[in-house]
Amino acid sequence: MSEEIPNTSALTSVADNVSLAGKVAIVTGAARGMGACTVRRFHECGATVVFTDILDDDGKALADELGDRVAFIHHDVADESGWVDLVVETERQHGHIDVLVNNAGILKFNSIVDTPLEELQLLLNVNLIGTFLGMKHVIPAMKRAGGGSIVNLSSTEGLGGTLFCGAYTATKFGVRGITKVAAIENGADKIRVNSVHPGGIDTPMTRAVMGQEGRDYVAKHVHGLKRMGEADEIAKLIVFLASDLSSYCTGAEFVIDGGATANAGF
Numbered sequence: 177m178s179e180e181i182p183n184t185s186a187l188t189s190v191a192d193n194v195s196l197a198g199k200v201a202i203v204t205g206a207a208r209g210m211g212a213c214t215v216r217r218f219h220e221c222g223a224t225v226v227f228t229d230i231l232d233d234d235g236k237a238l239a240d241e242l243g244d245r246v247a248f249i250h251h252d253v254a255d256e257s258g259w260v261d262l263v264v265e266t267e268r269q270h271g272h273i274d275v276l277v278n279n280a281g282i283l284k285f286n287s288i289v290d291t292p293l294e295e296l297q298l299l300l301n302v303n304l305i306g307t308f309l310g311m312k313h314v315i316p317a318m319k320r321a322g323g324g325s326i327v328n329l330s331s332t333e334g335l336g337g338t339l340f341c342g343a344y345t346a347t348k349f350g351v352r353g354i355t356k357v358a359a360i361e362n363g364a365d366k367i368r369v370n371s372v373h374p375g376g377i378d379t380p381m382t383r384a385v386m387g388q389e390g391r392d393y394v395a396k397h398v399h400g401l402k403r404m405g406e407a408d409e410i411a412k413l414i415v416f417l418a419s420d421l422s423s424y425c426t427g428a429e430f431v432i433d434g435g436a437t438a439n440a441g442f
């Protein structure tokens with residue numbers, strides 16, 4: 177299928193249309209996958225980007241490649257004291273924080289009866305508690321900055337059920353819900369909070385857990401566009417939500433799934 181996928185990264189420069197100049201952004205889980213694409217697009221659009229991950233080699237390589245206005249910091253999103261340090265250090269170095277992308281996530285497939293409790297707790301810690309902690313510690317900094325934009329990565333599994341995705345689905349419904357509460361709690365301080373709901377995207381995550389056969393099945397039978405999405409296609413939506421172009425968007429669900437949720441399943 178790969179030869180049928182358009183090279184979306186070769187589309188026109190996003191920076192021709194969107195500016196993030198002057199903004200300081202934190203992106204979590206961004207050493208690879210759609211987080212790394214988001215770092216690249218933010219950098220292209222003029223932002224200063226501090227990105228985090230637990231994969232140090234990949235993170236340092238991306239930071240070295242992009243150079244100016246980009247820094248990698250090792251951080252596990254479930255570590256609350258690490259969030260405190262990250263916010264203090266980012267404000268000390270760059271003065272303010274304007275954008276937060278809670279992107280770090282883990283996916284595991286298991287039926288509910290076969291899911292070890294530890295697996296559910298791991299996914300809750302990274303996907304939901306990581307997002308909660310990010311908002312808890314960055315929102316005060318955004319208030320000091322006079323406003324901001326938070327983008328939380330949910331999923332189509334935050335909108336409906338998928339077989340053998342019970343733990344993951346629970347976390348992504350949680351992300352969708354807490355996004356709305358954060359939006360209504362912080363709108364008066366000019367902080368916007370939105371959730372993004374990708375379908376099956378071609379990243380190391382899906383390559384690790386789905387295999388080629390599973391990915392081909394999803395492309396053919398689940399997605400209206402008959403292909404997996406590209407990580408950069410998600411990054412471009414995140415750029416829009418981070419930018420002032422989306423100034424009236426908050427508490428909303430941005431579905432980007434190649435038509436997956438348009439499919440009633442028959």
Ligand SMILES: NC(=O)c1ccc[n+]([C@@H]2O[C@H](COP(=O)([O-])OP(=O)(O)OC[C@H]3O[C@@H](n4cnc5c(N)ncnc54)[C@H](O)[C@@H]3O)[C@@H](O)[C@H]2O)c1
Pocket residue numbers: 204205206207208209210211228229230231251252253254278279280281282283302329330331332373374375376377378379380381382407
């Ligand atoms: N790929 C898809 O099809 C898809 C679909 C819907 C939603 N999503 C969501 O999008 C986000 C990005 O997914 P991706 O496909 O790029 O995955 P990915 O596995 O390629 O990237 C996720 C990154 O998160 C990092 N990470 C994991 N645990 C962490 C922790 N405790 N602290 C900090 N970083 C941690 C990983 O090291 C990795 O670099 C995730 O939240 C995922 O659930 C992905």
